[in-house]
Amino acid sequence: MTKLTKRFVETVEPQSNGHVVWDDELPGFGLRVYPSGKRSYIVQYRSRGRSRRYTIGLHGVWAPETARREAKALLGQVAHGGDPAEEREEDRKALTxxxxxxxxxxxxxxxxxxxxxxxxxxxxxxxxxxxxxxxxxxxxxxxxxxxxxxxxxxxxxxxxxxxxxxxxxxxxxxxxxxxxxxxxxxxxxxxxxxxxxxxxxxxxAGVIEHNPTHGLRKPKYQVRDRRLSEAEYRTLGDILRQAQQSDRYGIHAEILRLITLTGCRRGEIVNLKWSEVDLEGSCLRLVDSKEGSSVRPVGLPVVEYLEKERPHRTGTYVFPGQGIDNAVGNFPQSWKKLFKDTPLWDVTPHVLRHSFASIANDLGFTEITIAALIGHAKGSVTSKYVHTLDSTLIMAADTVSGYVKALLEGVEFRRNTYTLDRQSRKSAIDQMLTESRPAL
Known part of the structure; x- marks a missing residue:
């Protein structure tokens, strides 16, 4: 005759498929033994012609005698027409x-x-x-x-x-x-x-059957299309050069400059580690960007800046804070103060990122190339097996960052009207054909 006692419960051996040991003293009261060795007390009964099973709780949380008393109470409810399993299910569904x-x-x-x-x-x-x-x-x-x-x-x-x-x-x-x-x-x-x-x-989790938000009409996002003009880039260059002379804002100005030259997200630059900088490969190997791990091509101006700064900075982070080996803080407050009362009062790091992508588009690069440059989901280079980047991406990064760097330094580019000037187009074709002919 089996009685569920503490000694019996702790010595019963688990089986490969799990099994239930029933107590002979109290019909319907049992011990479920899982293949993992976990044990729980259960009650089995019939209600409205159906066999129902109710889990009292795990052994250890429940002692055999307290579980037995709980089983007697539950079976008493069943005798009076109750259904403890259904009531528990209703309670679970009544979550707030x-x-x-x-x-x-x-x-x-x-x-x-x-x-x-x-x-x-x-x-x-x-x-x-x-x-x-x-x-x-x-x-x-x-x-x-x-x-x-x-x-x-x-x-x-x-x-x-x-x-x-x-x-x-x-x-x-x-x-x-x-x-x-x-x-x-x-x-x-x-x-x-x-x-x-x-x-x-x-x-x-079985709490509800349908999601009440499905089919809900939500307002559209306001598309943030603010971008810097070339004149505003020159203004930005003046602001950053002045701020870099300040002990208070110098490092934050350098962060803004690197965001401007790479199109990276704010957090990717603020938390950039030297271990993620691959100068030889001309890229940043970000371990934990918004899109997961991401390989980001960077132009020569960025490589030269990082090469110059590396010997002078110790610790894990490219832009170290004042604590023990942590990233710089207070960046949001600083860039807002830098741009306050200037023509760029509404510029944010996201605007700098969007402007970088817009410059790349102006220079004729494809959408997929631009996505790879800025780490957008549709074109992000995420494979951990990528050790060298395509030369096309490096060239694109060089071109865009070089162009932006020149704007920051005050250069005024003359717009090429080639696509609107038929004679220029004809001359360009003739020159291409001449250069392609073999020398006699």
Whole structure:
């Protein structure tokens, strides 16, 4: 006769397919033993003509005697017409939005929520998502039950965020830090995208059957098409040269200059490590860019700058901070102050990146080449097996960065009207044919 005691439970041997050991003293009470050796207490019963199984909990969390008492209570509910398994399922489906969000955050921080490219979300992305959850989603929907949410609720939520109903200024964990939450259209679009992912997570977990954000009409992003003119590049060069003489803004001016010459993202340059700089290959081998690992071709002006600075800088980072081997800080505040009260007051690092791509387009490079230069998803060189870059990309990087460097130094280029001048086109063709003829 088998009785589930502590000694018996801990000595029972697991089997390859897992098995259940039933207690002879209390019918319906059993121990499920998994192939891994994990053990859990269960109750099996019949309700409305169906056999149901209810998991009480893991051995270790539950002792055999407490699990036995719980089993007796559950079987008592069954005798009075109850169905504990169905009630648990209903309770699980009755999660509130706040509870669902907390589960999502826990799994996200554990690396179980995958982002772009099937990779776990980065710490910066997690911090942004948690901020949107705690500052917009939970304040507006936190107490609502997940299964009660409908598409009209999603539409109203989006309108509330656009209208700024979650606007607030709050302290952050940083010293004297604060977050100014404004809401608005861009915030609403990104928050609804995140919430769609949270509801997909709920569908996969069996909490709900359908995602209420599917088919939701969202406003379009405002396309940021600001780019520097050639005159503004010359103004930028003057600002950066003046700032480089300052002890306070010198290193930040160098970061801005490198962003201008490479088209890299702000974080890619601020956090650039010497181990990612390949001077011989004329490229940056970024370990953790927005698109994952990325090989980024850079022009000769960038190579020469890095060669010049390398002997004078120690530590891990190209632009070191004041702490122990860390990257420079306060960059956002510094570039805003540098451009304040200047003709470039509305210029951001993203504008510099967009302007680099626009110059490349002006110079006649293809979209796929430009994408490779700036590390865009559609053309990013991401293979870890790429040891040498195509000479075409190096030439493109040289051309664009050389052109931008000249603009920063005050050069005024004369526009070539070749495509509009038929005689020039004819002369160019004749010259090409003449040069191609073999010498007599």
């Amino acid at each position: 939005i706040k509870q669902l969000c907390e589960q999502y955050i826990a799994d996200m921080e554990a690396g179980l929520i995958l982002g772009k490219g099937g990779r776990p979300k980065k710490d910066t992305t997690i911090a942004t998502d948690v901020g949107r959850i705690r500052r917009h989603i939970i304040p507006l929907l936190g107490t609502r039950r997940v299964r009660d949410i409908t598409k009209p609720d999603m539409n109203n939520l989006m309108k509330d965020i656009i209208a700024g109903k979650t606007r607030v200024t709050m302290k952050t964990e940083k010293l004297r830090g604060k977050a100014i939450v404004r809401g608005g259209r861009g915030t609403a679009i990104r928050t609804m995208g995140l919430l769609g992912g949270i509801f997909s997570y709920a569908v996969e």
